[in-house]
Every structure is written in C-alpha cells, then in structure tokens.
Amino acid sequence: MIKKVLIAEDHETANISLQKTLDDLGINGYHYVHYCDDALTKIIKARQDNDTYDLLITDLYFEPDQNTQKLPDGTALIKAAREIQPDLRVLVFSAENQAHLIKALFDDHEIDGYVRKARNDAKELKAAIEKIAANQRHFPRHDPHLITPPDYEFTPFDKIILSLLTQGVQQKDIPEHLKRQQIKPSGLSSVEKKLKEMREALNFTSNAQLIAHCKDMKLI
Amino acid sequence: MIKKVLIAEDHETANISLQKTLDDLGINGYHYVHYCDDALTKIIKARQDNDTYDLLITDLYFEPDQNTQKLPDGTALIKAAREIQPDLRVLVFSAENQAHLIKALFDDHEIDGYVRKARNDAKELKAAIEKIAANQRHFPRHDPHLITPPDYEFTPFDKIILSLLTQGVQQKDIPEHLKRQQIKPSGLSSVEKKLKEMREALNFTSNAQLIAHCKDMKLI
DNA sequence: AGCCATTTTACGGTTTCCCGTAAAAAAAAT
DNA sequence: ATTTTTTTTACGGGAAACCGTAAAATGGCT
Known part of the structure; x- marks a missing residue:
C-alpha cells in the first residue's frame, strides 16, 4: 500500500x-x-x-x-x-x-x-x-521513441579522447594531455587505434560522424 | 480580456x-x-x-x-x-x-x-x-539558462556542408554531392574556405570542435 | 627468474586535410 | 561592350591523420 x-x-x-x-x-x-x-x-x-x-x-x-x-x-x-x-x-x-x-x-x-x-x-x-x-515494477511499454541501445559500449577512455577532440585538441596533441592526466595508454598509436575501433564498431567512416553520433547520444 | x-x-x-x-x-x-x-x-x-x-x-x-x-x-x-x-x-x-x-x-x-x-x-x-x-507582450525574464545567441550566422550552405560531414562524407568527396544536388559553389576550395570561415568565426581549431558545437546548438 | 600472451608504442608510407596564391569565371558597374 | 569587382576554382607545398607492421613494454603464470 x-x-x-x-x-x-x-x-x-x-x-x-x-x-x-x-x-x-x-x-x-x-x-x-x-x-x-x-x-x-x-x-x-x-x-x-x-x-x-x-x-x-x-x-x-x-x-x-x-x-x-x-x-x-x-x-x-x-x-x-x-x-x-x-x-x-x-x-x-x-x-x-x-x-x-x-x-x-x-x-x-x-x-x-x-x-x-x-x-x-x-x-x-x-x-x-x-x-x-501492488509490488510490481513498471517498465516503459514498447515505445518507438525510445532510442535503441548503442551498438558499442564506450569506455571512460573512449570518452576522454572524444571529449578532447570536441574541445579542439588535435589528435597528435592528445598524448600529452593524457600524460598530464596520468592516463595509462597515452601513445598516439593507442589513440589512433581506439578511434579506428570506435568507427568500425559503429560502421562510420570519419571522426566527424563519430562525434556527431556521440553528441546525439549525449555521451559527451 | x-x-x-x-x-x-x-x-x-x-x-x-x-x-x-x-x-x-x-x-x-x-x-x-x-x-x-x-x-x-x-x-x-x-x-x-x-x-x-x-x-x-x-x-x-x-x-x-x-x-x-x-x-x-x-x-x-x-x-x-x-x-x-x-x-x-x-x-x-x-x-x-x-x-x-x-x-x-x-x-x-x-x-x-x-x-x-x-x-x-x-x-x-x-x-x-x-x-x-492587458495587451502587453511577455518576454522571458533574463534567464541564465537561455543559451546566448550564436556568434555566427549559419547559412543553408554551411549547414549542408556540416550535415554531409556528420553523415560520414569525407571532405574531398563533398563537391560531387553538391553537384548532384545542383548547389552553386561546389568546388573543393569553396568547401575548405567555408569551413575555415566557420572555425575562425567561432574561434575553433578543428572541424571536430565545430561539429560538436553545432550539435549542441541543434543546428544539425 | 624466465616464458608467454597481451598491450602499448615507435616508425614508415599513403591519403586526406589545410592554406595560401593565382588563374578562371561570374557578376556588377560604367 | 569593356572594365572592375567579386566569387569560384585550380594548383601545390606542408601538416595532420590514417594504417599496417614490427619493436618494446607490461602483466600474468609456472
């Protein structure tokens, strides 16, 4: 009750x-x-x-x-x-x-x-x-306006990279930012690999598309 | 009344x-x-x-x-x-x-x-x-959460370019898309100039930053 | 410690992007 | 119609991004 x-x-x-x-x-x-x-x-x-x-x-x-x-x-x-x-x-x-x-x-x-x-x-x-x-849970009924779950699980590391890009940091300068924040993989290659991985997971061709998508998802 | x-x-x-x-x-x-x-x-x-x-x-x-x-x-x-x-x-x-x-x-x-x-x-x-x-207009009182007017007026042409980028079209391929839609300036140089103009107007350093901003402004 | 597996980084070659300049085209003005 | 002005395009050098591969470092595991 x-x-x-x-x-x-x-x-x-x-x-x-x-x-x-x-x-x-x-x-x-x-x-x-x-x-x-x-x-x-x-x-x-x-x-x-x-x-x-x-x-x-x-x-x-x-x-x-x-x-x-x-x-x-x-x-x-x-x-x-x-x-x-x-x-x-x-x-x-x-x-x-x-x-x-x-x-x-x-x-x-x-x-x-x-x-x-x-x-x-x-x-x-x-x-x-x-x-x-009545001690039941109420789940939202099937709702076409519910945005479907993302096909890729963004890690905190992913979000940091994307966030730096959206702040105008250029890719080649990301390593120093990561080192300053003492974040473990900080090599430029690692950044490149991560971005490539994200693009491929979502079938995207450019970082621009990737960033637009993340903004839509309110991930950054 | x-x-x-x-x-x-x-x-x-x-x-x-x-x-x-x-x-x-x-x-x-x-x-x-x-x-x-x-x-x-x-x-x-x-x-x-x-x-x-x-x-x-x-x-x-x-x-x-x-x-x-x-x-x-x-x-x-x-x-x-x-x-x-x-x-x-x-x-x-x-x-x-x-x-x-x-x-x-x-x-x-x-x-x-x-x-x-x-x-x-x-x-x-x-x-x-x-x-x-009482025949008066009611304007929203000064509200810190009202987002300030954009420092740059985006033209339809601007939005088309940005929209293509967010769709994953790479910059060098934008001219053909523009020609297909019969949009007047379609040269690659014109696209580059426009992007540079937008970045400078908003004090941005990269297209990534520009796209993130436009997404925030719900312009695209 | 030594070995293996995995992750991270370094390095090169290629493509794309960036940007200035000059040529070409279009528009406006005389 | 010709000149002037503006817009658009073409071109080229340099910087950044992209991508594969190999070397180096890291982290278990026996």
Missing part, C-alpha cells in the same frame, strides 16, 4: 501535475520539493521520525540555479536516498528517452518504475503507481 | 497543469488538444461560428505518433492559425532555451509571450497570461 509519497521535480508545472495525479489516486499523504537536496533532507527527517516514505517520484535532471546543491541529479538522489532507506521505492519521471540510460536505472539502481514525459504520461503515471503499490 | 483559450500541448501532464493554471486565473472557457492539427481544426471551426479564441497556448515540439499530422510543430501551427485569424494572441510554452529561436518567434511570428518550462513556470505562466490580457 502506498500512502506517503515524496515528489522531487523542479519544473513547477510538472510538479503540480504529479500532485494532481496523486490526488486522483486518493493518495493525500504526499510532500513535494523542487530541489534534490530538499528531497534528501525530508527522507532523512522521515527516517528519524520513524515515518518513512513509501515512494519517491523524481525527475532525472534538475536545473542548477543560485541555490547550490550537493546532489547534482536524480540518479544521485536515488543513490543517497537508498543509503538512508534501502527499501524506498522509486518511480522516475523524466523526458529521457535513451533506452540504455533507462535500463541502467532498473539494473544498477533497481528503480521500481519509469514513466517518460510524453503524450499519455498522466495515464501512465497512474498505472505505474498502481503497479508499484 | 481573455475568456476563450485553446491549449495545444501533447504531454498530458503539461496539458493538465495548463488547464489548472487557467482554472486558478478564473478562465473557464478553455479547450485543450494534444495535436497541432486538432488545434487548427478548432480555430477554423470557432472562426466559422463567430466565436473565436482569445488566446492560443502552444508547445513548440509535438512528438509524432501513429496519427499522421499535417502540421509538424508549434511554429507551423502559429503560422496557419494566424492565416485563419490574424488577431489571435499566442503564448508559447516550451522547454526550448536557445535565445535566437525564441527571438525569432517574437520577431518573425509576433508571438505575445514565451514561458520556458523550468523551475517557476507555473507562476510565470500566470504572469504572462495576465500581461497578455
């Missing part, structure tokens, strides 16, 4: 709709906040008062503003919240549509549901909350 | 919040739709019935689904609506944060207000509607 819910969502309109959704479901024991840090504070407080939340509904991305926050995003909030209260159920409500990122939420953070901000999101929210109340 | 309002917004939750905002303002003569085409239909019908809308509140981007639509986005809706009813006032409500795109809405489409989906969007919506009711 779900009685006490915490909403963490910085967009005021989205927050209001979440509240209305809970009203419609007859769940009136909810609080809402517009910052990750406030959410964590409430979770800690509730734990101390032995009156924990049954469900956290959170967005993934929070826009930074003048109030500096410790928790950078929803994922960090989930991680921190679970350290306080491991049995807290979590429903993520976000516009994110990259399948591998959503999959990672289920796999690595064991979230209980994901609803994408999209055409029928209010109806889907209700369905998700009811499923979670 | 604003009495009759049309809401065009595909995200159900956002749509609900817009309705609630109008309720709070005491405006109860509103209709809402989830598709651009439906919005235009209603505007045409209202015109025929001599009961036109006072205000259109619309999103910019509508996700395509199985219902094929004639109007691709909010901008097209605004354009089409104004042809039916030139005095229709328009408030755009979108997550878009590129200043030059928002500016273009005010300049080219003479919209009456813009509210960005962000932290205090519900309060800002109310302020915007009240200002429009």
